[in-house]
Amino acid sequence: MKKLLQEFSKGVFAENPTFRLALGLCPTLAVSTSVINGFGMGVAATFVIVGSNVIVSAIRNLIPGKIRIPCFIVIIATFVTIVELMMKAYFPVLSNSLGIFVPLIVVNCIVLGRAEAFASRHGMVKSVFDGLGMGVGFTIALVIISSIRELLGNGTVLGLIVAKGFEPALLFILAPGALLIIGLLIGLVNYVSER
Amino acid sequence: MLNKDITVSSAPHIRSGMKTRKIMYIVICSLLPAGMAGVYIFGLSSLKVILISIIACVLSEVIFLMLRNKDPKTVLDGSAILTGLLLAYNLPPEVPFWIPIVGGVVSIMLGKQIFGGLGHNIFNPALVGRAFLQISWPVYMTTWKNPRWALDAVSSATPLAREGSKSFTYMDLFLGNHGGCIGEVCVALLLVGAAILLFTNIISFHIPASFIGTVMFLIWVFGGKGFFRGDFMFHLLAGGLVLGAFFMATDYVTRPLTKKGKIIFGIGCGVLTVVIRLKGSYPEGVSYAILFMNAVVPLIDRYTKTKVYGT
Numbered sequence: 001m002k003k004l005l006q007e008f009s010k011g012v013f014a015e016n017p018t019f020r021l022a023l024g025l026c027p028t029l030a031v032s033t034s035v036i037n038g039f040g041m042g043v044a045a046t047f048v049i050v051g052s053n054v055i056v057s058a059i060r061n062l063i064p065g066k067i068r069i070p071c072f073i074v075i076i077a078t079f080v081t082i083v084e085l086m087m088k089a090y091f092p093v094l095s096n097s098l099g100i101f102v103p104l105i106v107v108n109c110i111v112l113g114r115a116e117a118f119a120s121r122h123g124m125v126k127s128v129f130d131g132l133g134m135g136v137g138f139t140i141a142l143v144i145i146s147s148i149r150e151l152l153g154n155g156t157v158l159g160l161i162v163a164k165g166f167e168p169a170l171l172f173i174l175a176p177g178a179l180l181i182i183g184l185l186i187g188l189v190n191y192v193s194e195r
Numbered sequence: 196m197l198n199k200d201i202t203v204s205s206a207p208h209i210r211s212g213m214k215t216r217k218i219m220y221i222v223i224c225s226l227l228p229a230g231m232a233g234v235y236i237f238g239l240s241s242l243k244v245i246l247i248s249i250i251a252c253v254l255s256e257v258i259f260l261m262l263r264n265k266d267p268k269t270v271l272d273g274s275a276i277l278t279g280l281l282l283a284y285n286l287p288p289e290v291p292f293w294i295p296i297v298g299g300v301v302s303i304m305l306g307k308q309i310f311g312g313l314g315h316n317i318f319n320p321a322l323v324g325r326a327f328l329q330i331s332w333p334v335y336m337t338t339w340k341n342p343r344w345a346l347d348a349v350s351s352a353t354p355l356a357r358e359g360s361k362s363f364t365y366m367d368l369f370l371g372n373h374g375g376c377i378g379e380v381c382v383a384l385l386l387v388g389a390a391i392l393l394f395t396n397i398i399s400f401h402i403p404a405s406f407i408g409t410v411m412f413l414i415w416v417f418g419g420k421g422f423f424r425g426d427f428m429f430h431l432l433a434g435g436l437v438l439g440a441f442f443m444a445t446d447y448v449t450r451p452l453t454k455k456g457k458i459i460f461g462i463g464c465g466v467l468t469v470v471i472r473l474k475g476s477y478p479e480g481v482s483y484a485i486l487f488m489n490a491v492v493p494l495i496d497r498y499t500k501t502k503v504y505g506t
Contacts, residue, residue: 167332169297169327169331169332170331170333171331172331174330180305
């Protein structure tokens, strides 16, 4: 049990996909304009990571080594399609604002990275916890980044106006703001973890 | 880890009369006439902007030096004052008081200290601050004011932004009798400052000459209706070309080292400026052109490296 918890917590802290591994930066840059978007993206990605980890780890001995990547992609694409259709049916607003970035989870490096580096070498239970940890770590990172960007760039948190008279800096909603915030946060995380 | 007792000051370390501090203060002095002209043209509100900007830069420099365990006395090298001055020269005269504060903090923090302080920054700090402000609060950054003796003294566009709707004489543009940023309007006094820098050998003519030459040539060719009919004098005198070419593109830290490199750098700045001015959505492109070329300076330096004798 303790080992399983370790697999979970490493994804949140020591190997946080965004801040420590710097994986999946493309969706991070693109969708972290508001907390809702960031959270939605995080949950969707978590579902895909856990699902693909389970299947990949279950059939890891059946997949020939030379064509493992296409096999992983097919498995991942299956789960992404499930997420995409579910989101369109139950959260159409979120689905609209995330747009192309939901189908693009297929090529998210975190998902493929976990399938290749972890799930294809470990058992199913471990892979579930690994996927959960990575997904939660990704979601936490997205929520942190998107809340800073939404607060500074739009003057709101979760769509609520925080302070009247505050003139939001458009830069943080645009691409340069995303790069700045991610860079500063990675610097901060490195600084803290070095102590 | 860093030793707290030893502070290595910025280059140059060669013993000569020209110290970083002396160079910085000469540049500041050479910028002062144009600033005074700006204050005279737009009124005391622009003096307020200049002072707030300098104070914000100096204070954030001190704070970040202390956070980085460096000697806060390094602030006396004048580079923070120069950054503040240049930032203010790039702002419209009547921005809210917090614009130069935010700009100063961003310039020093994101433009300079985060890279390791003076001598390590990739981009010109003042222009980083300006770009940040320009993207974040475009309305304030493009609300210009006419000279205080003008009839419609409320707000106006720069000559570049409303080309054709009202004609300025070259003399108006040369002396600064039009709306614009605080430091860029009076080309005459900017040239006086530039002459000081050239004669004291603080800057060489390579970057300004190739920068301005490229802009004028390309505007002459492509700037008008049909080829070879562009109004190059207008584009030289309106906007921030003179300020940018003499005072910001020549920043010691962010320009190439060799003569050949400087000329490539100047031509690149010129081409980008013309492209942004004629084709881009912003009326003015000098600051973005310089920032972009700052980013490729390491590349320019690599390909224009002087050959070691005998190899």
